[in-house]
Amino acid sequence: MRQPLLFAELCPAQGTRRGLEIVRLRFRGGTAALGKAQNLELRHDTLQRQAQAVADAHPMGRFHPIGVQVNLAAGDGGGGQASRLVKPAMPQPFVQAMNIGFVHARYNSLMSALQEFRARLDQDTRALDAAGLLKRERVIGSAQGPVVTLADGRELLNLCANNYLGLANHPAVVAAAHEALDRYGYGVASVRFICGTQRVHRELEERLSAYLSMEDAILYSSCFDANGGLFETLLDDQDAVISDSLNHASIIDGIRLCKARRLRYANNDMNELEHALKESQDARVRLIATDGVFSMDGSIAKLDAICALADRYGALVMVDDSHATGFIGARGRGSHELRGVMDKIDIMTGTFGKALGGASGGYVAARKEIVGWLRQRSRPYLFSNSIAPPVAAATLKVLDILESSPELRERVHGNARYFRTQMQALGFDLLPGEHPIIPIMLGEAPLAVRLAEQCQADGVYVVAFAFPVVPHGKARIRTQMNAAHTTAQLDRVVQVFGRAGRDLGIIN
Numbered sequence: 274m275r276q277p278l279l280f281a282e283l284c285p286a287q288g289t290r291r292g293l294e295i296v297r298l299r300f301r302g303g304t305a306a307l308g309k310a311q312n313l314e315l316r317h318d319t320l321q322r323q324a325q326a327v328a329d330a331h332p333m334g335r336f337h338p339i340g341v342q343v344n345l346a347a348g349d350g351g352g353g354q355a356s357r358l359v360k361p362a363m364p365q366p367f368v369q370a371m372n373i374g375f376v377h378a379r380y381n382s383l384m385s386a387l388q389e390f391r392a393r394l395d396q397d398t399r400a401l402d403a404a405g406l407l408k409r410e411r412v413i414g415s416a417q418g419p420v421v422t423l424a425d426g427r428e429l430l431n432l433c434a435n436n437y438l439g440l441a442n443h444p445a446v447v448a449a450a451h452e453a454l455d456r457y458g459y460g461v462a463s464v465r466f467i468c469g470t471q472r473v474h475r476e477l478e479e480r481l482s483a484y485l486s487m488e489d490a491i492l493y494s495s496c497f498d499a500n501g502g503l504f505e506t507l508l509d510d511q512d513a514v515i516s517d518s519l520n521h522a523s524i525i526d527g528i529r530l531c532k533a534r535r536l537r538y539a540n541n542d543m544n545e546l547e548h549a550l551k552e553s554q555d556a557r558v559r560l561i562a563t564d565g566v567f568s569m570d571g572s573i574a575k576l577d578a579i580c581a582l583a584d585r586y587g588a589l590v591m592v593d594d595s596h597a598t599g600f601i602g603a604r605g606r607g608s609h610e611l612r613g614v615m616d617k618i619d620i621m622t623g624t625f626g627k628a629l630g631g632a633s634g635g636y637v638a639a640r641k642e643i644v645g646w647l648r649q650r651s652r653p654y655l656f657s658n659s660i661a662p663p664v665a666a667a668t669l670k671v672l673d674i675l676e677s678s679p680e681l682r683e684r685v686h687g688n689a690r691y692f693r694t695q696m697q698a699l700g701f702d703l704l705p706g707e708h709p710i711i712p713i714m715l716g717e718a719p720l721a722v723r724l725a726e727q728c729q730a731d732g733v734y735v736v737a738f739a740f741p742v743v744p745h746g747k748a749r750i751r752t753q754m755n756a757a758h759t760t761a762q763l764d765r766v767v768q769v770f771g772r773a774g775r776d777l778g779i780i781n
Contacts, residue, residue: 406718406739417441417631419757421734429734430762432752434631437600437709438671438681439757441631445674446667453666460661466648473665478636480672485598485606486615487638491647492660496595496624496635497523498653501530503591503622503637504560506651508533513556515549517541517563517574521593524562533560540567543578550586558589560620565594565608566601569743569751571710573601576612584617591620595635596710599628600682605675619643625664630671634660684756685709688763692754695767700780709754713770714747720777721748727773733766 401407415422419439421431440446457471465474474492482490493499500523508514513534516524528535536553538545546561553559561583563574576592583590594607602610609618620643625634637647647654659665674681689709697703702714715721718739725737728750739748752766774780 404718406722411734419755419759419762427732429729429732430766431734432754432766433734433736434753434755435596435627436631436755436757437628437685437753438675439685439755440628440671440674440681443674446630446670449670450663450667453663457662457666459663461659463658464655465659466655470659471662471665473662473669474659477665477669480669481636482638484672484676485609485621485638487618487621488641489644490636490638491644491651491654492665493635493637493653494657494660495626495633496593496622497526498657499622499635499637500524500527500593502527502647502651502653503620504528504533504562505531506647507531507643508558508560510534511557512559513553514560514562515546515553515588516561517567519567519570520562520564521568521595524564524593528562541572541575543575543582546579547582547586550582550588554586559586560589560591562591563593564596565592566596566708566710568596568710569712569738569749570704571706571708571712571751572704573597573608573611573706573708576609576614576618580612580614580617589619590617591622592618593622595622595624595627596708598623599671599675600685601708605679605682625660625668625671630664630667632664632667634664634668681756685754688754688756688758688760691760692752692763692767695763696770699767699771699774701770701774704749711752711754712749713752714749715779716746716748718748720779721750724770724773724777724779725750727776728769731769731773733769 398407412424413421414424414426417431417434417436418441419431420428422428434441453473457473461468461471478490478492482488493502500521504514504527508531510532513536514528514531515536515538516528517540518537519540534553534556536549538549550559550561561579563576563579565576566573574592576590580590582588592607592609594601594609597607597611599605599607601608604610606615607621607623609615609621620637620639622637623629623635625632625636637644639647686707686709689707689711693703693711696711696713704712704714713724715724715737718737721737721739725735728735735750735752737748738751743749754763771780
């Protein structure tokens with residue numbers, strides 16, 4: 274047994290434990306007592322390192338040996354079957370055969386792998402709760418609006434919704450959905466290239482592309498799916514995508530799915546963007562991807578400067594305008610209208626789940642060649658049902674409302690200016706901006722959570738945002754105005770924030 278590396282070669286998983294138990298010995302012509310168990314310790318450091326390396330690389334490395342049966346034979350080591358296993362380093366006995374039984378380590382414990390997995394998730398969730406970072410969902414028993422009724426009957430002034438234009442429960446929008454339900458039914462029950470495209474879906478694509486001043490549009494079940502199915506369909510390893518550091522998670526995940534080279538620039542930093550464009554000049558296609566409005570800050574992308582750089586370096590521009598479509602810009606077309614670059618954006622994505630009715634569904638509006646290829650290869654489009662017909666019809670009614678009157682857009686921006694002025698007068702730290710998203714900066718997550726809880730207890734529905742949704746040390750409460758809020762309601766919200774802010778020492 275002077276060459277114990279034999280054990281590592283035949284049983285690499287033994288490196289996971291220092292001892293090998295010989296559970297049975299059988300000798301031929303020897304004098305040792307049959308069946309007498311002994312223990313061998315692998316104490317040599319070099320041997321341990323060699324054995325562990327073999328064990329780590331072996332496909333059975335995740336298993337532990339629980340029994341080793343070694344057959345020893347008497348003899349002079351001069352030949353025979355055993356000579357293939359051990360060279361004669363000692364006269365006798367030599368190893369003739371060895372059988373080893375394995376079992377997965379977890380099965381030796383009192384807890385199965387599934388139980389361990391569930392326990393770990395429960396422990397991690399409890400840790401979030403202890404740190405004040407647990408996200409709690411409150412059940413609403415009413416329609417979405419400036420005031421909502423919780424399941425327990427309490428009424429709260431709502432400053433959390435993306436319902437910017439107050440259309441989620443607008444009578445005309447609800448009526449259009451009812452009419453489509455009666456006419457087209459509840460759903461399509463398949464994907465469009467298999468079961469056909471209902472007229473209401475194609476009509477919405479045509480109206481939407483005209484509204485956004487794009488050549489064509491294609492519908493998705495969500496904007497997350499629209500972004501998820503965009504990049505891998507259009508780009509490959511010959512291309513490059515350059516992304517703003519504060520882009521929405523759906524853009525980040527969509528980029529991860531494609532094989533293009535990935536570059537990132539600091540939020541709205543045109544110097545870093547230009548550097549990335551220079552660095553990627555060898556790429557076949559370069560696509561700059563940005564949010565139109567960065568939802569956690571309420572800041573708006575510098576699309577005019579971005580498009581100027583794209584023109585200079587021959588790049589395409591993609592914008593996710595989910596927090597702008599319908600109410601940003603002179604006619605509510607979005608951030609590209611606000612920045613004066615409506616004819617320079619190649620791809621726009623967005624949602625019907627915010628200002629455009631607040632239901633569900635998303636879209637890509639783009640050059641016709643881009644939309645045409647997405648219809649052929651975009652996986653979320655090809656393998657997901659289209660949006661429900663009542664959603665498509667209701668969104669068409671929303672577009673009618675927006676094109677006929679600027680009143681809702683003017684009201685939401687007026688509410689935003691009023692609320693911002695009142696909160697700044699109290700001494701709250703607000704991020705500057707012109708968007709109806711108005712973040713109240715608190716810094717640390719527990720403080721933001723306590724402020725939100727006190728406001729909710731006093732009748733105002735707000736939610737704290739902390740890491741990983743926002744960076745460490747930048748916890749906040751994100752308030753959002755909508756056109757349906759009255760001045761009296763906003764005054765009530767300001768009073769509640771003022772009282773809670775003083776109680777917590779946030780303001781004087």
